[in-house]
Amino acid sequence: MYTPQIDTDIPLADFPPTFSDLSARVDAAFAALSELQADVEVTDDAQEAARAAEKCGVPFTLSTLSICSIEDVRAQTKEPFWFQLYVMRDEEYVDNLIQRAKNAGVSALVITLDLQILGQRHKDLKNKLSAPPKLTPRMIWDYTTKWRWTLGIAASGKYTFRNIAGHAKNVTNLSSLTTWTHEQFEPKLDWSMVAKLKEKWGGKVILKGILDVEDAKKAVEIGADAIVVSNHGGRQLDGAISSIRALPAIVEAVGDQTEVWLDSGIRSGQDILKALAMGAKGTMIGRAYLHGLGAMGEAGVTKTLEVLQRELDISMALCGRRDVTTLDRDVLLVPQGFEGVWQ
Numbered sequence: 001m002y003t004p005q006i007d008t009d010i011p012l013a014d015f016p017p018t019f020s021d022l023s024a025r026v027d028a029a030f031a032a033l034s035e036l037q038a039d040v041e042v043t044d045d046a047q048e049a050a051r052a053a054e055k056c057g058v059p060f061t062l063s064t065l066s067i068c069s070i071e072d073v074r075a076q077t078k079e080p081f082w083f084q085l086y087v088m089r090d091e092e093y094v095d096n097l098i099q100r101a102k103n104a105g106v107s108a109l110v111i112t113l114d115l116q117i118l119g120q121r122h123k124d125l126k127n128k129l130s131a132p133p134k135l136t137p138r139m140i141w142d143y144t145t146k147w148r149w150t151l152g153i154a155a156s157g158k159y160t161f162r163n164i165a166g167h168a169k170n171v172t173n174l175s176s177l178t179t180w181t182h183e184q185f186e187p188k189l190d191w192s193m194v195a196k197l198k199e200k201w202g203g204k205v206i207l208k209g210i211l212d213v214e215d216a217k218k219a220v221e222i223g224a225d226a227i228v229v230s231n232h233g234g235r236q237l238d239g240a241i242s243s244i245r246a247l248p249a250i251v252e253a254v255g256d257q258t259e260v261w262l263d264s265g266i267r268s269g270q271d272i273l274k275a276l277a278m279g280a281k282g283t284m285i286g287r288a289y290l291h292g293l294g295a296m297g298e299a300g301v302t303k304t305l306e307v308l309q310r311e312l313d314i315s316m317a318l319c320g321r322r323d324v325t326t327l328d329r330d331v332l333l334v335p336q337g338f339e340g341v342w343q
């Protein structure tokens with residue numbers, strides 16, 4: 001709950017850079033675009049999202065498992081973007097990926113730590129999501145009734161994960177690519193591997209998928225430039241703590257040593273305000289922009305960002321604040337024991 005402030009001069013919010021240390025040019029970085037594999041929605045997914053993010057001055061993160069490759073996105077953008085890396089078992093492939101990201105001028109590496117194995121996603125099971133897609137009667141109905149989308153896919157020629165296809169050994173078609181991907185997530189992921197990847201990258205590193213104070217401390221120990229408190233949008237461990245509840249303890253433990261951001265569950269500018277007031281230095285969005293992308297492509301992502309910014313702007317003004325860097329818990333009424341006492 002917020003505590004509105006009466007102010008004779010209702011302030012219009014300024015949005016100074018919250019990601020200042022990481023990106024050379026980020027004017028209004030209130031919400032970075034979390035990496036998504038948006039293949040189900042649009043074929044030129046990442047390119048369109050990256051262009052929209054660039055225009056709004058928001059960092060875009062490209063997924064390892066994206067339809068568009070690092071090179072595709074590079075060709076469509078002027079500003080540096082970020083690249084998300086899954087820790088995979090094929091070291092040669094990972095080294096090559098890191099080199100491709102360097103060649104493309106990627107400005108920060110986002111290493112995802114919460115996907116050592118793929119979580120069980122009940123909706124995906126229910127909807128029989130697979131690659132290549134199985135031709136069920138429902139699928140055929142969807143393809144024919146959404147003919148514009150179907151034609152778009154056919155015309156683009158992009159049916160695969162282009163960061164992998166043509167780069168990983170023994171990946172010849174969509175089936176072998178799916179098998180390869182599932183077998184490649186590194187189940188033995190540990191901090192020494194993360195430190196090694198950081199060294200190989202040699203630039204800014206953001207560690208995503210942290211919910212635990214001890215993990216946050218380890219991330220600081222290895223010199224993470226930022227950590228992202230995230231439960232992967234609830235897609236990995238069913239029943240995991242929400243990121244907003246995990247945030248306060250992590251900010252208290254390491255907030256003065258690295259930047260702490262929040263991801264998972266951001267649906268509005270008010271959610272961003274709450275996260276910043278609870279101590280996050282920035283937020284990331286996943287589904288919020290994906291829905292805009294699915295509905296209207298690049299214009300939809302721009303619209304999403306505008307809506308979020310407007311909501312944040314108005315909510316801040318009504319709380320008597322104009323600068324995101326001055327937000328604190330005084331604008332919120334947080335129930336006692338919100339973080340919870342768990343054992």
Ligand SMILES: Cc1cc2nc3c(=O)[nH]c(=O)nc-3n(C[C@H](O)[C@H](O)[C@H](O)COP(=O)(O)O)c2cc1C
Pocket residue numbers: 034035036037038063064065084112230231232233234235263264265266284285286287288
């Ligand atoms: C369709 C979909 C694909 C995703 N793909 C990736 C991915 O490739 N890599 C990754 O680190 N996170 C991935 N995520 C997780 C997001 O980066 C992010 O953590 C999550 O969406 C945030 O929650 P939100 O959707 O509530 O904003 C994906 C999420 C969705 C919904």
